[in-house]
Amino acid sequence: MNAMKSNLQRVLEAGAFAVTAECGPPRSADADVVIRKGLLLKKFVDAVNVTDNQTAIVRMSSIAAAAILKSVGVEPVFQMVCRDRNRIALQSDLLGASALGLRNMLCLSGDHQKFGNQAQGKNVFDIDSMQLLRTVTDMTEKGRFIGDEFVMDAPPVIFAGAAENPFADPFEYRAARLEKKIESGAKFIQTQCVFNLEKFATWMKEVRKRGLHKRVHILAGVTPLKSAGMARYMRDKVAGMDVPDAVIKRMEPFKGPEARAEGIKICVETIQKLRKMEGVAGVHIMAIEWEEAVPEIVEKAGLLPRP
Amino acid sequence: MIVGERKPFGEIQGLLGRYNNILLVGCGTCVKVCFTGGDKEVAVLASQLRLAGAKGKKKPVIEEMTIERQCEIEFVDEVAKQFKGHDVIMSMACGAGVQMLAERFPDTPVLPAVNTTFLGLLQKQGHFVENCQGCGTCVLGTFGGICPVSRCAKSLFNGPCGGSQGGKCEIGGDVPCAWQQIIDRLAKLKQLDNLKAHVPPKNWSTARHGGPRKLTREDNIL
Numbered sequence: 001m002n003a004m005k006s007n008l009q010r011v012l013e014a015g016a017f018a019v020t021a022e023c024g025p026p027r028s029a030d031a032d033v034v035i036r037k038g039l040l041l042k043k044f045v046d047a048v049n050v051t052d053n054q055t056a057i058v059r060m061s062s063i064a065a066a067a068i069l070k071s072v073g074v075e076p077v078f079q080m081v082c083r084d085r086n087r088i089a090l091q092s093d094l095l096g097a098s099a100l101g102l103r104n105m106l107c108l109s110g111d112h113q114k115f116g117n118q119a120q121g122k123n124v125f126d127i128d129s130m131q132l133l134r135t136v137t138d139m140t141e142k143g144r145f146i147g148d149e150f151v152m153d154a155p156p157v158i159f160a161g162a163a164e165n166p167f168a169d170p171f172e173y174r175a176a177r178l179e180k181k182i183e184s185g186a187k188f189i190q191t192q193c194v195f196n197l198e199k200f201a202t203w204m205k206e207v208r209k210r211g212l213h214k215r216v217h218i219l220a221g222v223t224p225l226k227s228a229g230m231a232r233y234m235r236d237k238v239a240g241m242d243v244p245d246a247v248i249k250r251m252e253p254f255k256g257p258e259a260r261a262e263g264i265k266i267c268v269e270t271i272q273k274l275r276k277m278e279g280v281a282g283v284h285i286m287a288i289e290w291e292e293a294v295p296e297i298v299e300k301a302g303l304l305p306r307p
Numbered sequence: 308m309i310v311g312e313r314k315p316f317g318e319i320q321g322l323l324g325r326y327n328n329i330l331l332v333g334c335g336t337c338v339k340v341c342f343t344g345g346d347k348e349v350a351v352l353a354s355q356l357r358l359a360g361a362k363g364k365k366k367p368v369i370e371e372m373t374i375e376r377q378c379e380i381e382f383v384d385e386v387a388k389q390f391k392g393h394d395v396i397m398s399m400a401c402g403a404g405v406q407m408l409a410e411r412f413p414d415t416p417v418l419p420a421v422n423t424t425f426l427g428l429l430q431k432q433g434h435f436v437e438n439c440q441g442c443g444t445c446v447l448g449t450f451g452g453i454c455p456v457s458r459c460a461k462s463l464f465n466g467p468c469g470g471s472q473g474g475k476c477e478i479g480g481d482v483p484c485a486w487q488q489i490i491d492r493l494a495k496l497k498q499l500d501n502l503k504a505h506v507p508p509k510n511w512s513t514a515r516h517g518g519p520r521k522l523t524r525e526d527n528i529l
Contacts (some may be wrong), residue, residue, distance in 0.1 A: 083461070085488035088509060109468040112460050112478050123461070127508045130465035134505060148506055165469030170490045176502075177466040184465075185506055192469055239470035 006103035007075045008047040009159045012188060012217040013280075016307045018282025019217060020077060020190065021045045021068065021294045031303040034065045037291045038074035046306055047104055049190070049284070052079040056116025063093055067100045073202060077161070078102050081110025086126040087135070087146050094139060098156030105133040106161045106190060111239065129162060131186050136160040137185030147290035161188035166203035167196060167242035175206040182216045189216055190284040193223040193234075196242045197273055204279055214277030220274045221284045224293050225263035228252040264297055271301040308428070309337040309401045310435045311344060311421040316355060319397075322418045326395040327365055329356070330406065331420075332386055333373030334400035342422050342434060344399030346373040352399065352420060377404025383411050390415075428456075443513025443520065449501050451492035456509075458485035464506040 021041050026033040041048050045113065048069060050305045052062040066076035080090065097105065109129045113121050127146075136158055138144045143155035162181045164176055178189065194200045200220065207213055225231050228251035235243035236252055248267065254262045267285070274280050283301075287293045298304055311483025323329060353369045360367040372389055377383040379402035386408065390396075395408075395416045401423040409417040425437035440457040447454055447487050448463075460478045467486030470477025474487045482516045493499045494503050511517070 084483065109461050109463060111470070114478050125462045126511065128461070128463040128465055129468075130505065131465075131508045134507075167472075168467065168469045169471045169473060169484070172418050173466065180465060180503070180505065240468075240472055268508050301527060 003159050004103075006047065006159045008077065008104050009187070011046045011307055013307065016052065017187055017303065018283045019045045019298055019303050019306065020047045020049060020215070020282065021291065022049045022051060022284070022286045022288075023065070023076075023291065024051050024054060025062065025065035026287065027057065027059050031068050032157045034060070034071050038069040038072055040136060040291050041107060041294055042072075042074050044295045044304065044306065045285070046282075047075040047077050049077040049079055049106060052081045052108070053116070054079075054109070054111065055204050056083070056113040056118065058117060063097050063100070063102065066097070066102050069195050070101055071090045075104070076102060077104035077106055079106045079108055081108045082125055082129055082132055083110030083113060083123050086124050090127070090132060091135065091139065091145055093157065094136060094156055098158055103157060104159045104161070105136065106163060106165055107136065107186075109132065115239075117226070130180060130307055133160060133162055133181060133184040133186055141185075159184060159187055161190060162186040163191070164189050165192035165240045166194075167192055168240040169217065171199075171203075175212065176205060176209055178207060178212055178216075179210055179297050181305055182212060186216055188281075190219045190238055191221045192284060193221045194270060194274065195223075195231075195234075195247050196244050197270065199242060200274075201277065208279050213281075217281040219276075219282040219284040220280050221286055222267050222270050222274070222297075223286045223288060224260075224267040224288065224290065224297060225251055227255070227259045230263075260293070264293055264300070267293075271297070271303070275301075308340055308426070309403075309425045310424045310437075311338045311342045311401050312424050313343055313348065313352070313399070313421055314419070317452075319352070319356075319420055320359065322335070322420075323356070323367075323395065323397065326416070327367050328392075328394040329367055329369045330386075330390060330393040330396045331356075331369055331371050332377065332396060332398050332399075332400070334369075334377040334404050335373055335375045336378075336398055338404075339373075341429070344401075345373075349373050366383055377401075378407055379471060380407070380411070383407055387411065416439065442509075442511070442515070443517075444510055446509075449506075450489045451496060453485055453489045453492060455485055455489065458483075458488075464509065466502065 018024050023037045050062045050066040053059050062078045066078035080268040107129045113123050139156055140158050143152045164178050231248045231251050234241045271283050285294050316417050321410040331349055333344050333346050333349035349371045353371045358368055375381045397418045397420050398408050399420045405419045424440040425490050427435050430436050437457050442456050471484040476482040476484045
């Protein structure tokens, strides 16, 4: 029997400071890669996000990889982007995911396909991430599909969240957009990686002013840097990323393992500052192709044992 | 207007391949305005083909003509008057014009010399931008006269994605973020409230997704 309430939902509703991490599925059909990454994270986080063909590069399906994680006792958050599937496929996959016992999902627009290895492909964007959120809400709470009178007898059970990028523009509109996501049914939010704490704090202030932190669980995104080069790459090449010069300068004197250690140190310090911020309900650690760093970060940030 | 871009000369040569007796037909409407397939461009392409042909063994015979509108049967009838059993007709109009000719001349191959690119406007000399996808259900009234369907790379209806930075779209190439433009303009018009309501999934059946579209105007039928 599949549990109705996810571990992530339980942790957040109990008011504990939540920790999630990320697992990028392999560019192959190798289930062991998913299992290995999952087991590495298992005791250190409350749930693991499974990305959906991130940066538009073909990878193992997020729902399939999430089901593999679940089979080894790791709780997944499957991500779903609007780029690759129309409303028929999205709703159908939501039913399938719930039937597989996957309880957490994250609704996203999806990186444009021009970034990936299928740049000549056709995108879908039949519905946007806000409409996807509303769709999940209507399916779970009313048992209804988009524009259909039919009511299903066994609706899916899904704890749905959304992403928000406090560093994207128009900055002034970002909190209003978050409010719209909450109204569309987002129960939790995972943000873009926080390197610019000052800007994040300004955004959080607006979030609190609107009382949004009381209506949704906000998990701040963090990413450990491996090198100054990675920091510069993220600043210059990754859409919607804000990496201040001070962070790059701090990484610059270090090379190899020392740079990685410094990256972890920055990440831990960021988590500690985020934890003190009113309205931040947890952290989402995106250690890109560096899942091994997560246990150390969680431990050093004093977030063990997990509830 | 419908904006088009002439195909590379090599591709045109490839398409014409074995044909020797060619009727090259321009169009005096959209593709003339965007300097792609009007009388001048017909003359240029004809000269290019003749020059290239002069180097070969068999010199092509190329006849040029430009009609007012290739998408209207009355104008296309003018082509019929000049058509003398050419091996091939090459159209320099948009895809609609090419197909109109194909319909009118069922026994003659009709080839395109132009790639029809989009419905758009001339932003400044030499710069054309897409502004409409003909989705069949115009929402410009809600979004301050800026189209999220054609100008947002993801056709989003409920606000910008996380890839909007400094007024630019994440796809790069200096493409402006349509949502930044929508928000700026609505703020100026004091209509930001337009964006508060949840915009439900769009009815795409009026767009191409409902199958090839047809419009019947009873009041226009003779």
